[in-house]
Amino acid sequence: MPGVAKSTACANCKKKRIRCDQQWPTCAPCRRSSMMCPGPSSTLKFIQHLAPPTDGTPVGKRKAPVSSKAAHPFAVMVDRGHLSPYNNGKAVHGSFRLQVPRFKSTTTVDRVTAQLVHLLEIKERTGLELPSYLKFVPERLSQSTCLADSIALLYLTWHQASRGQSQAKVLGSKTYGRALKSLQRAVNSQAVYTVETLAAMVILLGLTVHYKPFTLIDYRPHTVAIRHVMRQLGAPEIQSSLHIGLIQGTEGLIGGHFESPWKETNEILQSLSGNNERREGEKEVEAFARTSLEGIMTIFRPYLSNILPTVLKIWKDPVAMRGSHESVVQDILAVRGPIETARKDVWEACSSPGFMVELPEPSFFLGHKVVFTSATMANYVLSLTMMNISVLAVLYDVQKIYGTVNKPARAEYQGLCLKIWKCLPYFETLDAATSTRLIKSVASVFEHATDEEISSILNTNLEWSNLGAKSKTDKEGFRTEVMRISNLWYSRGSGQQEVQYSIRPAEKS
Template identity: 25%
Template sequence: MPGVTRSKACQCCKRRKIKCDEKWPTCSPCKRTKLECPGPSTVVKFVHDTQAQSTSDSDQDSCSSEITAVGSNSVSLHMRKIVHRQGGSYSSFRIRSTAPRISTRPKLTTLSDRIAARLVSHLDRSQEYGITLRLGYLPFLPQRISHSACLRDCVALFCAAWSNYRGRWQAGRVVTMSNYSKALRTLRNTLRGDQALSVETLAAMTLLERTEALFDWGQERCSAIHAHGIGHLITKKGYVDMNDELDVELAKENRGLLLGYWATECGKPFTGDARIIDAPEADIDGGEFWGTDELKPYLESALAITGGSYGSWTQWLQDAEGIQQDPFGSEMLDRATCLRPQLSHAAAETKQCLESLMESTLDLGTLTREDDPDSASGKSYGFKTAALAQLFNGLLMLRLVSLRISYDLSVIYGSPDTELYSEYQEVCGNAWMCISYLRKLDVSVSAAFLGPYSACIEASSEKEMDALQSIIKTMDSYLDRGLVGTEEPAHTALESENIYAFQSLGIE
């Protein structure tokens, strides 16, 4: 701490930083410069803690008051009035809450809580359906994560891969090995324990398969292995709890995998709980999901057709494969006789549903037919929501497959039906008109949509084939971006989805 000043030099000399001879009443430096010498400086120091009071004409008098407002939440109103000596005045106030501050967000104390919050954050930031369109069970996972360690680690893997995908990570590195191996370890331990047949374990296996299918481009995929495990677990589980929304959503998600598993592993159609196959396709009350609430009457019939067709697909394909191997055997002739009216009925029912749905959506504006110079027909379809596009494509592909199998049967028995083939080409033309919309979706979603389009390739024109190749190359350049140390990807986007789709239907 500095000591008390001992110099009595005048303030003029101190400001000029020169030596003062202290000859009073006027020191020599002040006399030479003809300045009025202020005299010796004081050596006494006054120290106080009070705030200095203003002595100018702007001195103020102030008063304050506090009022508590009446209500469910106590609020204090603090007012302050300032009055100047010259007559002016002003007032200020501040509103403060007297209630204790309560955090609106609970503290995330456990790892399960933090992972659940991360998943909710991803779902909240998803402005369009995109990836979540293919994962309808995601909204039911946050509250179930704490019930299962394997579900917790699989959700953590999915969230990390989704973040890396949005961050444009290099293909092949989006799914990190550390998270992937941890999810596999906890899943293995769970399958050896008491929770092997729980809904949470099925959700973990399903999410693990979808994570690889959506994000792990550029790597060799294990879809067949995951599909086998999921099919085996559902078969062992044996039932669907219709009061559990997660169980119902998982049944809808895994219908294709289950039918393919039963066709390839068991060699027969699915004979388990019919509710697994006939689970409701979707909630038709969500106007935002479909674009408008006025579509409800048309959606009921459309969803009934698409949902009810899953039980027939495997049987159709198995019968068609058996007929192709031995078309003139007595058993196969009987199968062909029974199969043809079933396919004709399915094609006619789907056609009627498509026409009514298209008419209603065009009138309501949820479906538009636009001029498109890049399309082979010069027209393209525009959909208000991705869910409506998915339903429309599903109906188109159902009709296309039934027509194609019927035409192939007519060729096998020596009487090609040209009318069936013309109708097949017409359906393919409608399907090609959806490609422009698919370009606007997230790449991983459009890749899933394009898988069934392989059935349209035979009927495609040169311009349609060029358009399909263009979108496939665009997707591959995005999904396989920046591959390091890889001469060529294992499969293109379309090839990978075709492999997955055909395996789901029991076709090698």
């Protein structure tokens, strides 16, 4: 009978005395530990039971039989010496050495491609939302240095997270500087109007937005540049998965797609989803919502860059800022009016024809759900609603710091948060990439949920790992990440809301 391998576990797993799943070229324990997996062990011990020798050759003089087939698809077995007697001569034992081929990254592109594939394969929480279009990137890395450098930065961010280190430090790293310079060279060359350069721009914007507070940086120049490149590229080809994915993935980041070629692109996306039937008037309502959102963004961007930095100073030193808070309140109220008006107008335009409907849902813990006729419509409505929620939360915070409790603002805030909670069943019907993006965009509405409500939220059929929940029962991880996002969005710095309460009215609790 052929030799029986005792173990092909990698050396790392053997040293740690843990189970190796032997899924080469990198086993699962090594992937989880971010270690370089040495591959299958180079030594295989075996025992072979033999019939009595017929040629009179002593057992110790026999050579090890060598199979013409590899013992493992990633290892080639070679002869290494003679066999020794075992079990009083009834069997022989010995060792074989394996020649294990190793893939050597000979170029930067090879190395970065391997890193990206590794990143896409892992399922652990990294705190970094990975867009679905990344799976189309490896085949294009050799065509663009700036894309390869941006992916290297993305991998470094994951690497920091997997070791419990601060991911925000990557923004001060050499890798970040190299990615920026590489993108700058691409923008100043003929390569500016390519899908690869667009992908690098989107990846860098996503990382910057993720780690720098909204109140301390103005992203408008970057988003304008992305939209400019998108327009110059025109509508994507139906087979250009990366181009289509970039347009889908940036809608929330750059404030919506309002001009050509997005009309053509939306038609392509509709054809891909197989949903070509549009209800009468739906396109017109979407156009109205887009226009409303674009108009409000001209007000909301200055609010982010001018008003919220002052709010952050109030949180840090309320006494020193006491003389400024009244003017800040007036500035917030001036912004709140147009945002609230636009939200109500869009809600009315969507609700009356039934493009946004609240329906009974007995299986959902709130008893009702809000559904939309398209994810595009949902994005516009939710974006306007979240702007309104942000302004109300900041208004309440500033007034409460100085002893004034604005109960009407708090009640309106709770009502809008509850409306978004009711969208969770609708999110479950969307593809993973779209639902994850929408969930991340509304994360702050969960900050005041009770433990019981968080349990119900996490039990929905949605992916919550990007909001800190390692499992369906990880309420603490969820609460911590939601609070971190809320503090950034509402410019509290390290401040925390001191009261936890149910968003739902008392009679429904």
